[in-house]
Amino acid sequence: MLPLRRATLRAAALTTAAVLALGACSASTDPGDADATATGAADTSTSEAADRVVVTDQGEVTVPADPQRVVVLNHALAGYLYALDVPVLATVPEVTDDPDPAFSPFWAEEAEADGTELMDWSADGYNLEAILALEPDLIVGGGWGFPLKQATDVYDGLSQIAPTVLVSGSFTTWQEQLEFLADDVFDQAATADELVAGYDERLAEVRDAITVPDGATAFLAGTSDGKTFALIEGEALPSTFEELGFEIDTVQERTGAEPYTAGGDMFEVSAEQVGSVFTAPTVFVIGFNGATTDVATLAEDPVYAGLPSFEAGQAHDLPTWTIRGDYHEAMGLLDVVEEQFS
Structure with missing residues (x-):
């Protein structure tokens, strides 16, 4: 079932298309247009009608x-x-x-x-x-x-x-x-359906093959200039892990933080906030914007080393490409999770 917003957009698009179609029909009622149609105007009309x-x-x-x-x-x-x-x-x-x-x-x-x-x-x-x-x-x-x-x-x-x-x-x-x-x-709705169906089948395989850690899971992204971000629950990467059976920490709901930019999927966390934001027993660490942030490097900093996930050995690295994955990267992420938690 389509989310409400997409259903509304789809209805608006169909309404617009219907209006255009009616206009095209009324414009062609003049018998004098027959010659133009026969000499190629029909091809132009068909092409325009095919635009979306x-x-x-x-x-x-x-x-x-x-x-x-x-x-x-x-x-x-x-x-x-x-x-x-x-x-x-x-x-x-x-x-x-x-x-x-x-x-x-x-x-x-x-x-x-x-x-x-x-x-x-x-x-x-x-x-x-x-x-x-x-x-x-x-x-x-x-x-x-x-x-x-x-x-x-x-x-x-x-x-x-x-x-x-x-x-x-x-x-x-x-x-x-x-x-x-x-x-x-x-x-290309049919192609999308095939791709999603293949992903769903693979996701079910991985979900059945892994052992999910107890407790909540959070996601920490680090940049090359030393900034730290928390990924917002319900967005891209956390949403995929939720489908795999992980309990996702509600970091935004808990902190009331706003995304770093409108439509963003993460918010910045200062050094003073790290200990109060990343309280989950499991944390995934990802480099953001090409950064090479990883668990081993962060563990050298007492601010991160003292987090529950780091102390318990439940801090895990993820490749940088997982942070905003498309279809291909989502499939690749399933392989990574299966390898880490099988």
Whole structure:
């Protein structure tokens, strides 16, 4: 069953499509249009009718029926397009100002086969001139955290270049992101259903194979500049662990903290707050934005070494790519969890 928000969006999109269809019918009632139809106007009409109206947080966007030059302004979203066999003209690296950018190992082969370009991505924002030069027929951006903020800030400029669809930050799981892109944007609901069904089957296998630690579980993300963040319950990574049977610590509800940015999936934790936020008996540690934060390094700091999870040996590392995983990375995460807890 669709969440209420998605059901509302879907209803709005269908209503818009119906209005457009009625307009098209009334416009073709003039018998004098028959010659134009016979000489090719019908082809143009059919093409226009095949375009889709997608309802987003920014409003309705008309997207081409079969886009061939798609620019993706979030590395974490690009994998969905490869899974849907949608050609990706260009995307950005996983993190801003990356001196050695690379494609995700989960879809690097597909990116190279597509000839996908890796564009520069600065913490100051997207390079609109570079995007314009690519002549895209569709721009996809948004998602969780900073990419959503940056794309929202320059949405008007992006939409002047090409139809621009921003994936809402209100989607809390990769399944919701995939469903939106597959169903609404690219008209591939059946493919999305197959991918999700395969994931659900694998998740059930892993859930049956692992022994889940007792008590609550929290998630700690560290950055290269020494900042610490707590992942919010109900969002991407914690939601996956909840599906696997882990009890997720309600860190946001307990602390009343706000996400570091609108639509964000985590909040910053000061050194003074670490002991009161990460009280769960199990904690997962993840590097954020390319950082190499790990349990061994944090354990050298008395602030972290004194946490219940560290003292009990229940602090575990997760790869950096798990923090905002797409379909491919969600499947990879299941392998990691199975290996750690079987």
